[in-house]
Amino acid sequence: MRQPEEQGLLNLRYAQALVDGLRAAGLRDLVLSPGSRSSPLALAFLRQPAIASHVLVDERSAAFVALGIARAGRRPVALLATSGSAVANWLPAVIEADLAAVPLLLLSADRPPELVGWGANQTIDQQRLFGAHVRASHAPAPPAPDFAVGYLRSLASRLLSECWSPLPGPVHLNLAFREPLLPAGALPAAAASDAPPPPRVGRPRLLPDRQLVADSGAAISGRRGVIVCGGDDWPPEFAAAVSALARQLDCPLLAEPLSNLRFGGHDRSRLCVRYDAFLRPPSPLAAARPEWLLRCGGFPVTRTLQDWLRANSGALQIVLGADSRWRDPLHCAAAVIQGDPLAVCDEWLATPLRPAAPGWRAMFAQAERRVAALAADWRSREDFEGALIPALLDALPASHSLFCGNSLPIRDLDAFSGSGDRPLRFFGNRGASGIDGNLSTAIGIASEGPCVALLGDLTLQHDLTALAAAGGRDIVVVVINNGGGGIFEYLPVAKLPEFERGWLTPQTVDLVAAAAAFGVAGERCASLGGFTSALRRALQRGGPTLLEVPVDRRRSVAQHRAFWQQAAAVAGSPPATT
Numbered sequence: 001m002r003q004p005e006e007q008g009l010l011n012l013r014y015a016q017a018l019v020d021g022l023r024a025a026g027l028r029d030l031v032l033s034p035g036s037r038s039s040p041l042a043l044a045f046l047r048q049p050a051i052a053s054h055v056l057v058d059e060r061s062a063a064f065v066a067l068g069i070a071r072a073g074r075r076p077v078a079l080l081a082t083s084g085s086a087v088a089n090w091l092p093a094v095i096e097a098d099l100a101a102v103p104l105l106l107l108s109a110d111r112p113p114e115l116v117g118w119g120a121n122q123t124i125d126q127q128r129l130f131g132a133h134v135r136a137s138h139a140p141a142p143p144a145p146d147f148a149v150g151y152l153r154s155l156a157s158r159l160l161s162e163c164w165s166p167l168p169g170p171v172h173l174n175l176a177f178r179e180p181l182l183p184a185g186a187l188p189a190a191a192a193s194d195a196p197p198p199p200r201v202g203r204p205r206l207l208p209d210r211q212l213v214a215d216s217g218a219a220i221s222g223r224r225g226v227i228v229c230g231g232d233d234w235p236p237e238f239a240a241a242v243s244a245l246a247r248q249l250d251c252p253l254l255a256e257p258l259s260n261l262r263f264g265g266h267d268r269s270r271l272c273v274r275y276d277a278f279l280r281p282p283s284p285l286a287a288a289r290p291e292w293l294l295r296c297g298g299f300p301v302t303r304t305l306q307d308w309l310r311a312n313s314g315a316l317q318i319v320l321g322a323d324s325r326w327r328d329p330l331h332c333a334a335a336v337i338q339g340d341p342l343a344v345c346d347e348w349l350a351t352p353l354r355p356a357a358p359g360w361r362a363m364f365a366q367a368e369r370r371v372a373a374l375a376a377d378w379r380s381r382e383d384f385e386g387a388l389i390p391a392l393l394d395a396l397p398a399s400h401s402l403f404c405g406n407s408l409p410i411r412d413l414d415a416f417s418g419s420g421d422r423p424l425r426f427f428g429n430r431g432a433s434g435i436d437g438n439l440s441t442a443i444g445i446a447s448e449g450p451c452v453a454l455l456g457d458l459t460l461q462h463d464l465t466a467l468a469a470a471g472g473r474d475i476v477v478v479v480i481n482n483g484g485g486g487i488f489e490y491l492p493v494a495k496l497p498e499f500e501r502g503w504l505t506p507q508t509v510d511l512v513a514a515a516a517a518f519g520v521a522g523e524r525c526a527s528l529g530g531f532t533s534a535l536r537r538a539l540q541r542g543g544p545t546l547l548e549v550p551v552d553r554r555r556s557v558a559q560h561r562a563f564w565q566q567a568a569a570v571a572g573s574p575p576a577t578t
Helices: 004-025 039-046 059-073 091-100 149-164 210-220 238-249 303-311 341-350 360-378 385-395 408-416 438-446 457-462 464-469 486-490 499-504 511-517 528-541 553-572
Strands: 029-032 052-055 077-081 104-110 136-138 170-176 225-229 253-255 292-296 316-321 333-338 401-404 425-427 451-456 475-481 521-524 544-550
Touching (some): 004 039, 039 077, 059 438, 091 170, 210 333, 225 238, 385 528, 408 451, 425 438, 438 451, 451 457, 464 511, 475 511, 486 553, 511 521, 511 544, 521 528
Parallel strands (some): 029 077, 077 104, 104 170, 136 170, 225 292, 401 425, 401 451, 451 475, 475 544
């Protein structure tokens, strides 16, 4: 029978070999939640200086922080937690990583197989916990005296490779450890290994079918069309490439904020960002019928653009994505091009494709200018919620990151951000589009550089304890407090007598006081001017700050509707005579 000291030492050596393999394969970050069963792995990571260990007590928040780091850094990030329900707290973030194609490595510690299913405390079936939401799952046997270091190093490379290919996403490794978990007394240093280095891994590039690209290009050449770019992790060069394609085709380019095409030094002459206004009736563009639509990336956020695409289901619709995800909820795609979007754009630019007939793009450009002028006028209204977005963006330094929460904030960002030549980077959790973990994700992004998080009051309260992890990071949390679920005011349920209790759910939490409880500076901004000043102070000061912006919900709804009505009318009015 193995001596207890031997078991603890065996666990540690095994964990050190795996962690060393992950380091050699390129892992740079771990988000760790403390626990007992995970002690061998936690110690091995904490003693590995080449891998940064971020320690967060709350496993649910930790998973979203890892998601944020992975998103901002464009690299796999590992998670570690102990056995039992601790691992189950990862599920919301795992679902988001699955749907948004974010590479996460899930390292769960577990009880040995002889305890699973036998009523042992803190023991659940962890091997099937994440179901279809992971790209791969592995459950090696508990450490044995004859374990092969070479196997663990190869496994480490395989895990990171599976995080990338064939579709980026989460990968699960469930590791069982027998007690005692660590050796008693002084702990030995990591032993030098003479095992060969692990296989090198990288992020593969999916190449599109060249014949499909050529046929699709021929089908859109010289015809009236529109490029629609949704959110995605596009390569940095994509903005210039798709803008050049729009210029060559002389077509409008409708770009959502999460496409990261609205801000930067690339050609924005064909860019349209006011479509949420000019595609609404009575604007004539609501009835515009393009001959083709090129949809790039995720399906649009706003209902206006979704409805317009649905109304144009008879057009030739081509869906372009960098991976194998099928993005056609309307079931009307004529072609689905899966592969490197830069290669597709380069192929079409080299053809070259012919522009549309004169006048097609001009209609969109005119509507864009008119709605932009109206929005500039509305910006001067002190109590207009839509004025907060451009005021916030104007204050951000170049290359700053902004994470936008779901519900109303992402829709207001889409409608009122405008565009500019100062580069900014936008993020959001639009895989599952939930309000869970939004603040934690932003904190993860802030681990890679300064970030502003724009959130609603319920979204913040849902993830309030994440403020405990904000210390030491340059993050400004801007909370639009409209007294509950304001987005439901725009839905038919707002007319129900049970609306306030069942949907609006106004809360009474003092958000500034709550921030102070976590050591985060807070300020309540009573006016737009006060918000702008407070934001600039917070950005200059650095560190974590929470800024609460109270909003009169009913007045905000009325103003939004008045703006949409005016914008749709202005977009379709005849040109002014001189």
